[in-house]
Amino acid sequence: MARTTHRPHVATQPLYWRVATRLLDELRDGTIPPGERLPAERQLAEHFGVSRETVRQALDVLRRGGLVATDRRGSHASLPGLPVETPASMTFPLGLRGTGPGAADRATVTWETPPAEHAEALGLDPDRRTLVHRYESAGADGLDRRTAVTSFSAVALTEVAELARYRERADGTGTAQLLRAYDWMRRAGLTLHHRDAITRLPGAPSVRVTRRVHDQYARPLEVTDLVVDAQQDALVYEFTLPAA
Known part of the structure; x- marks a missing residue:
C-alpha cells in the first residue's frame, strides 16, 4: 500500500522549521539578494524573536537544502538568480x-x-x-x-x-x-x-x-x-x- 507523506500543519511544525520558512521567504523575495551575507545569528534571533540556537537549527535546515552556504566569511544566500542590481x-x-x-x-x-x-x-x-x-x-x-x-x-x-x-x-x-x-x-x-x-x-x-x-x-x-x-x-x- 502506497504511503502518502503530508507536510505538518504550521502550528505543529517545530519553531526552527517555521523560522527557516520565514527566512526562506525573505531570501526568495530579494530581501537578502543571492550571494549576500546573511545577518549575524544574534541579529536574526532578534529579527524573528527567537533564540540563537533556534536560528542555528533553521540555518541547518536551509543548508541541507542547498539554500544557504557557509564559509569562513559567514553564511550566504545561495538561491539561483542574479543579485539586485546597483544603479x-x-x-x-x-x-x-x-x-x-x-x-x-x-x-x-x-x-x-x-x-x-x-x-x-x-x-x-x-x-x-x-x-x-x-x-x-x-x-x-x-x-x-x-x-x-x-x-x-x-x-x-x-x-x-x-x-x-x-x-x-x-x-x-x-x-x-x-x-x-x-x-x-x-x-x-x-x-x-x-x-x-x-x-x-x-x-x-x-x-x-x-x-x-x-x-x-x-x-x-x-x-x-x-x-x-x-x-x-x-x-x-x-x-x-x-x-x-
Missing part, C-alpha cells in the same frame, strides 16, 4: 571610476578624528573618532587625478552592520572597497538623500565635489569631499534613493 548613482565612493591598464586606484579605511568640517556636519564632537574612507585614483600617465575623503556618522555605523565591521580592520593598510556602501544603507531600511555641491577651486584647474547624505529622519550618514582635475562652474543637485 550607477549608488556607486561608492563619490568619484569612483573604472581604471584602465596602468592606472592607479587605491581605497583604505582608518579609525580616526575626521576633518573638522565633516565632524560638524555629522554632529560629532571635534575629538571623536569615526570610520574614514580614502580613495585615490590617477590615469596611467599620472594625470587626471582624483581624491576622495569620506567620514561616516555614528548613525551609519550603528544602523549598517557591514560598515561597523570595518572598525576592526581600519588601520589604513589593507584595501577597503566599499562599493556597495549605499546599497548596505538602503537594505538597512534607510532612505538616502544626497546633496552634491560642485565648486571650482580658485587658482587651480580642479573642482571640489562635496556630498552630504542623510536619511529619512534627517540624520546625517556620511560626508565626502572629492577633488578632481576638471574645470566647470558651481552646480548643486539633489536626489533621493528610497530604502530597499
Whole structure:
C-alpha cells in the first residue's frame, strides 16, 4: 500500500522549521539578494524573536537544502538568480571610476578624528573618532587625478552592520572597497538623500565635489569631499534613493 507523506500543519511544525520558512521567504523575495551575507545569528534571533540556537537549527535546515552556504566569511544566500542590481548613482565612493591598464586606484579605511568640517556636519564632537574612507585614483600617465575623503556618522555605523565591521580592520593598510556602501544603507531600511555641491577651486584647474547624505529622519550618514582635475562652474543637485 502506497504511503502518502503530508507536510505538518504550521502550528505543529517545530519553531526552527517555521523560522527557516520565514527566512526562506525573505531570501526568495530579494530581501537578502543571492550571494549576500546573511545577518549575524544574534541579529536574526532578534529579527524573528527567537533564540540563537533556534536560528542555528533553521540555518541547518536551509543548508541541507542547498539554500544557504557557509564559509569562513559567514553564511550566504545561495538561491539561483542574479543579485539586485546597483544603479550607477549608488556607486561608492563619490568619484569612483573604472581604471584602465596602468592606472592607479587605491581605497583604505582608518579609525580616526575626521576633518573638522565633516565632524560638524555629522554632529560629532571635534575629538571623536569615526570610520574614514580614502580613495585615490590617477590615469596611467599620472594625470587626471582624483581624491576622495569620506567620514561616516555614528548613525551609519550603528544602523549598517557591514560598515561597523570595518572598525576592526581600519588601520589604513589593507584595501577597503566599499562599493556597495549605499546599497548596505538602503537594505538597512534607510532612505538616502544626497546633496552634491560642485565648486571650482580658485587658482587651480580642479573642482571640489562635496556630498552630504542623510536619511529619512534627517540624520546625517556620511560626508565626502572629492577633488578632481576638471574645470566647470558651481552646480548643486539633489536626489533621493528610497530604502530597499
